[in-house]
Amino acid sequence: MTDAPVSGVPAADDFDGHTLEELAEYLDRGRYPVDPSIESSPACRIALAGLQRLREIAGPLLQQEADAAARDDRWIDEVLGRISLESRAGRRFPFPDVPVGTEAVVTEGALRGLVRAIGDSIPGVLTGRVRFEPDESGTRLDLAVDVTVFYGTSIQSASAAFRERIALLLPRHAPFAVGALDLRVRDVLERGPEQP
Template sequence: MNAANDDPADDIVDVLSDYLDRGVEPPRELIEQSPENHLALAALLRVREAARSLIDVDEGGLSTGDEGWIDSILTNLHREVKAGRAIPLTHPSPRANLTLTEGAVRGLVRAAGDSVDGVLVGRCVLDGDVTVAGSPVVVRVEASVFWGEPIPAAAERLRVAIAGALIQHTELAIEAVDVTITDVHLRRTDDEGQQS
């Protein structure tokens, strides 16, 4: 990596992963340094928790070449923890200028999605001009499900959870939440190894 061209947000997932791989809690100052760092840590912890109970059925992963599904999720996290576009928020005072970052919204989508049992969010994209209040926005989410989960029901639970979180916490004009299930994984049992 060429440090001269690097955005610090490009590294945070790797830095936090290094701490977690060593079994060390990342320094509090690092997490409190920015909302993006906090989002990255929360997402990494959710992915690691889910990974403990999954076995990859498709050794090819999430249609990303030779990467496994975890690598694909981590690649998306690198992109998603960046602040991105500023989303305007209303305020009664004309002097106030409040915004919400696109990264915070993607973190909200991931958290809502990962709270749905049997589902793990892989990618989230906000389509539409989020910088203009009232513009229609389509949220596109890719996810994987556990083997045995009825896919239409899991996708609907995910869609409802994400839509509810966005309505509750944002002022976005959500036109649709599109969910695509891209992978199926088996739950790991106690007598199975790291991967079948």
């Protein structure tokens, strides 16, 4: 396997000894033969999930742009960069009120992955940069999320769905109530011919 960069993302061993290119090749093979060093790594599994989402959403767009000879990879580079960032554990946030002698935490990377998965589950939305910060009390989480929408998607409806799902799902996995949610539409993309 090579250490060449994948679409502008440096091929550093950021994924428990594996590069993004190695993970992409593993996904190309249908995750076969099973590689225990990849499958047992949370960072690798998060990156694989991100790559799979990118392929499912962006595949038809890439084909359309390549056919039109007008391909622009900047937004793909940004998504791949976010996959690299999302797979890192980052800060650890403790859950309150756990039994004495017990520690329960959620990592920054896991929360980013959750927010991205929630956003990507909304039809016509592709989640980009995710930033969040607990307030001073440590009980509320403020979020800033950048998204791309596909042309024809109602931004108002998609934003409402995003806010509703974040408010419902994030507190189930994090020791925070959801505070402010700054949702910014950074780009609008034309749908590919096969894009639902």
